[in-house]
Amino acid sequence: MITIVVGTNRENSMSTKIAHYYKSILEQYYTGPIDMVDLVELPANFTGTALYDNNGDNDKFNDLRERVQSAEKLVFVVPEYNGSFPGVLKAFIDGLKYPQGVRDKKGALIGVSSGVQGGVMAMSHLTDIFNYLGLHVLAVKPKLAGIEKHWDGEKITNTLYNTLLHQQAEKLVKF
Amino acid sequence: MITIVVGTNRENSMSTKIAHYYKSILEQYYTGPIDMVDLVELPANFTGTALYDNNGDNDKFNDLRERVQSAEKLVFVVPEYNGSFPGVLKAFIDGLKYPQGVRDKKGALIGVSSGVQGGVMAMSHLTDIFNYLGLHVLAVKPKLAGIEKHWDGEKITNTLYNTLLHQQAEKLVKF
Amino acid sequence: MITIVVGTNRENSMSTKIAHYYKSILEQYYTGPIDMVDLVELPANFTGTALYDNNGDNDKFNDLRERVQSAEKLVFVVPEYNGSFPGVLKAFIDGLKYPQGVRDKKGALIGVSSGVQGGVMAMSHLTDIFNYLGLHVLAVKPKLAGIEKHWDGEKITNTLYNTLLHQQAEKLVKF
Amino acid sequence: MITIVVGTNRENSMSTKIAHYYKSILEQYYTGPIDMVDLVELPANFTGTALYDNNGDNDKFNDLRERVQSAEKLVFVVPEYNGSFPGVLKAFIDGLKYPQGVRDKKGALIGVSSGVQGGVMAMSHLTDIFNYLGLHVLAVKPKLAGIEKHWDGEKITNTLYNTLLHQQAEKLVKF
Numbered sequence: 039m040i041t042i043v044v045g046t047n048r049e050n051s052m053s054t055k056i057a058h059y060y061k062s063i064l065e066q067y068y069t070g071p072i073d074m075v076d077l078v079e080l081p082a083n084f085t086g087t088a089l090y091d092n093n094g095d096n097d098k099f100n101d102l103r104e105r106v107q108s109a110e111k112l113v114f115v116v117p118e119y120n121g122s123f124p125g126v127l128k129a130f131i132d133g134l135k136y137p138q139g140v141r142d143k144k145g146a147l148i149g150v151s152s153g154v155q156g157g158v159m160a161m162s163h164l165t166d167i168f169n170y171l172g173l174h175v176l177a178v179k180p181k182l183a184g185i186e187k188h189w190d191g192e193k194i195t196n197t198l199y200n201t202l203l204h205q206q207a208e209k210l211v212k213f
Numbered sequence: 214m215i216t217i218v219v220g221t222n223r224e225n226s227m228s229t230k231i232a233h234y235y236k237s238i239l240e241q242y243y244t245g246p247i248d249m250v251d252l253v254e255l256p257a258n259f260t261g262t263a264l265y266d267n268n269g270d271n272d273k274f275n276d277l278r279e280r281v282q283s284a285e286k287l288v289f290v291v292p293e294y295n296g297s298f299p300g301v302l303k304a305f306i307d308g309l310k311y312p313q314g315v316r317d318k319k320g321a322l323i324g325v326s327s328g329v330q331g332g333v334m335a336m337s338h339l340t341d342i343f344n345y346l347g348l349h350v351l352a353v354k355p356k357l358a359g360i361e362k363h364w365d366g367e368k369i370t371n372t373l374y375n376t377l378l379h380q381q382a383e384k385l386v387k388f
Numbered sequence: 389m390i391t392i393v394v395g396t397n398r399e400n401s402m403s404t405k406i407a408h409y410y411k412s413i414l415e416q417y418y419t420g421p422i423d424m425v426d427l428v429e430l431p432a433n434f435t436g437t438a439l440y441d442n443n444g445d446n447d448k449f450n451d452l453r454e455r456v457q458s459a460e461k462l463v464f465v466v467p468e469y470n471g472s473f474p475g476v477l478k479a480f481i482d483g484l485k486y487p488q489g490v491r492d493k494k495g496a497l498i499g500v501s502s503g504v505q506g507g508v509m510a511m512s513h514l515t516d517i518f519n520y521l522g523l524h525v526l527a528v529k530p531k532l533a534g535i536e537k538h539w540d541g542e543k544i545t546n547t548l549y550n551t552l553l554h555q556q557a558e559k560l561v562k563f
Numbered sequence: 564m565i566t567i568v569v570g571t572n573r574e575n576s577m578s579t580k581i582a583h584y585y586k587s588i589l590e591q592y593y594t595g596p597i598d599m600v601d602l603v604e605l606p607a608n609f610t611g612t613a614l615y616d617n618n619g620d621n622d623k624f625n626d627l628r629e630r631v632q633s634a635e636k637l638v639f640v641v642p643e644y645n646g647s648f649p650g651v652l653k654a655f656i657d658g659l660k661y662p663q664g665v666r667d668k669k670g671a672l673i674g675v676s677s678g679v680q681g682g683v684m685a686m687s688h689l690t691d692i693f694n695y696l697g698l699h700v701l702a703v704k705p706k707l708a709g710i711e712k713h714w715d716g717e718k719i720t721n722t723l724y725n726t727l728l729h730q731q732a733e734k735l736v737k738f
Contacts, residue, residue, distance in 0.1 A: 047260060047261070047264075048264070048265045048266075049265075049266070080260070080261075081261075082258040082260065082261025082262065083257040083258040083261070084260070085222060085255070085257065085259070085260055085300075085301050085304070086222070086255075086256075086257025086258070087257065089222075089223070089301075090223045090224075091224070119303075119307050120303075120306055120307060120311075120342055120345060120346060121341060121342050121344075121345030121346070122303065122338065122341065122342050122345075123303075124303070124304070124307060125260075125300050125301065125302065125303030125304025125305065125306065125307045126260050126264075126300065126304050126307075127300065128294075128295075128297065128298070128299070128300030128303055128304075129260070129299070129300030129301050129303075129304055130300065131295055131300060132294050132295060132299060132300045132301075136295075154504070154506075154531075154533065155505075155508060156504075158505060158508055158509065159341055159345075159508065159509075159512065162509065162512070162687075162691050163297065163338045163341070165690060165691070165694065166296060166297065166334055166338070166687050166690070167295055167296050167297050168702065169296075169690065169700070169702040169703075169704065170295060170296030170297075170334075170702075171295060171296070171702075172702050172703065173702055174699070174700075174701060174702045174738070175694070175699075175700070175702070176699060177693070177694040177695075177696075177697050177698055177699045177700070178694075178697065179694065181504075183504065213699070329679070329681075329706075329708065330680075330683060331679075333680060333683055333684065334683065334684075334687065337512075337516050337684065337687070340515060340516070340519065341512050341515070343527070344515065344525070344527040344528075344529065345527075346527075347527050347528065348527055349524070349525075349526060349527045349563070350519070350524075350525070350527070351524060352518070352519040352520075352521075352522050352523055352524045352525070353519075353522065354519065356679075358679065388524070397610060397611070397614075398614070398615045399615075399616070430610070430611075431611075432608040432610065432611025432612065433607040433608040433611070434610070435572060435605070435607065435609070435610055435650075435651050435654070436572070436605075436606075436607025436608070437607065439572075439573070439651075440573045440574075441574070469653075469657050470653075470656055470657060470661075470692055470695060470696060471691060471692050471694075471695030471696070472653065472688065472691065472692050472695075473653070474653070474654070474657060475610075475650050475651065475652065475653030475654025475655065475656060475657045476610050476614075476650065476654050476657075477650065478644075478645075478647065478648070478649070478650030478653055478654075479610070479649070479650025479651050479653075479654055480650065481645055481650060482644050482645060482649060482650045482651075509691055509695075513647065513688045513691070516646060516647065516684055516688070517645055517646050517647050519646075520645060520646030520647075520684075521645060521646070
């Protein structure tokens with residue numbers, strides 16, 4: 039089981055679109071089940087009901103985290119917010135079961151931005167966090183900068199981006 | 214005006230205690246007003262009502278961010294969660310007014326942890342984010358590792374920690 | 389005294405050109421003396437003669453580090469090598485006087501790359517190091533990506549890059 | 564073939580000792596050949612004779628890099644210098660064959676420090692660099708802080724450190 043996580047709770051996010059597009063790429067290399075967890079499904083009050091002393095108390099949150107925690111491999115599609123990952127993604131991670139959460143799994147990161155960075159710092163910070171939690175991160179991390187210019191409504195049109203996404207998907211299956 | 218921000222919404226956090234203790238230190242070097250913004254005051258549903266298209270719509274959130282945005286200098290007391298800062302702190306930052314938010318202000322960071330790291334990665338990641346947003350960060354960033362062992366219920370008992378906190382407070386006033 | 393450091397020992401580097409160009413910008417905001425230290429002047433054997441137990445033993449190296457250590461403010465022009473700063477720049481830093489080196493100085497960073505990143509990771513890593521050493525780093529850090537396309541042999545032709553460099557120079561003088 | 568790299572050119576370094584100790588641990592999980600490349604063997608003038616336009620020109624340097632580039636898996640023992648890795652290690656990396664260097668290999672990092680950090684930032688920065696170069700980094704990265712207190716002249720005496728090193732060695736073999 040590979041689970042693709044959309045790393046923001048913004049509605050109708052570009053990251054959701056990229057995640058579905060990535061699924062279609064991944065299916066070319068992987069015949070097992072692929073699940074999709076979109077953080078837009080997070081309960082609006084999860085930071086008050088699913089963290090710290092409330093860890094494990096919110097059923098809706100538990101369902102989402104279980105789908106992440108039960109995957110063998112994870113893909114995170116991560117938009118760049120304020121020079122890093124969305125705070126909501128980290129708050130979701132802060133609500134995972136500890137310490138088992140994502141330990142000993144393997145993961146791949148994809149950065150998405152309107153601007154020129156492509157989420158490079160977001161992915162660096164996330165790599166630190168995931169490594170801390172015991173998740174091995176694939177070296178190749180495509181940085182999809184200026185995404186609006188390279189998206190035609192259904193697919194990415196930038197050849198380099200597509201090459202990198204295919205390489206990543208193929209490597210993830212063998213990782 | 215210097216505003217001290219408690220960087221978590223956890224109730225009765227050690228960071229709240231450290232923040233109040235830090236205020237008593239800062240008052241020895243600074244005679245102006247000192248405000249305290251504790252993220253425990255965040256509305257439980259702020260990730261669903263104060264971010265992205267809802268930016269500016271949540272009055273309670275707006276009040277908190279205004280108190281941060283109107284300060285000249287900021288101090289962030291940042292507990293280490295999962296090898297970085299709390300996701301809730303970044304989600305709060307994601308809800309600041311853009312791009313004015315914390316631009317051209319000056320800030321100081323204090324890391325707090327039960328474990329041995331003292332929030333060193335949390336502060337590195339935050340420095341990246343704040344620099345991206347135009348906030349200048351003071352070089353000295355005390356790492357208060359193993360905090361429970363060095364807190365007697367009212368004050369920090371570790372001499373090195375106190376020396377670093379005093380140095381930081383003094384430098385922040387001149388920064 | 390503001391000293392501009394060219395952060396590589398590569399001969400005829402683009403960073404040397406950018407550093408001289410930056411000097412001409414800085415002179416529009418600063419009337420004091422501006423020195424230039426180009427790491428191309430490093431002795432070829434400095435890693436064997438100026439570090440660790442040999443710290444302080446190499447006169448040519450000592451001269452270079454003295455010019456850095458005696459400045460009030462520092463500007464580092466940093467090319468991106470392998471996703472970070474040049475190893476030679478860090479080896480130079482490893483040879484500074486400890487702990488006085490760059491402590492309590494103020495600094496500004498400029499990233500330069502042929503590729504699309506503009507040295508963003510190089511500057512993040514360097515900020516960590518300089519903060520550790522007590523150097524305060526200005527928040528604004530221009531990322532001069534694709535530099536060859538934006539350099540006409542004498543000056544930078546990209547309007548955004550020039551705006552950022554002017555803003556940075558003006559802020560550094562007041563920092 | 565697994566190659567252990569000692570990440571400094573300092574003579575008689577603690578990292579050399581740790582590397583040999585690690586070899587004895589790794590041999591309990593791995594029956595293949597283990598090579599050791601100690602950067603103390605770097606030619607004193609390599610920054611002037613083996614980088615940039617001189618890449619490939621220094622036979623002694625070429626021999627060292629070949630031993631790194633021909634390994635399937637790599638272990639880096641990295642002392643903390645000035646809050647990050649030794650500049651000399653990055654300068655060595657800057658002299659690798661590009662882009663094949665360490666691409667698609669798998670690696671493990673061990674941080675070593677006299678102080679309290681255990682090289683946590685050194686390993687974060689290195690992970691960024693290695694991922695950029697296509698080397699997959701194992702999540703578990705032991706931080707051997709206060710190393711002198713935990714070394715009896717022949718072996719590490721700290722139980723937690725030994726547990727982590729064994730776990731890492733076992734995981735690396737399967738990685």
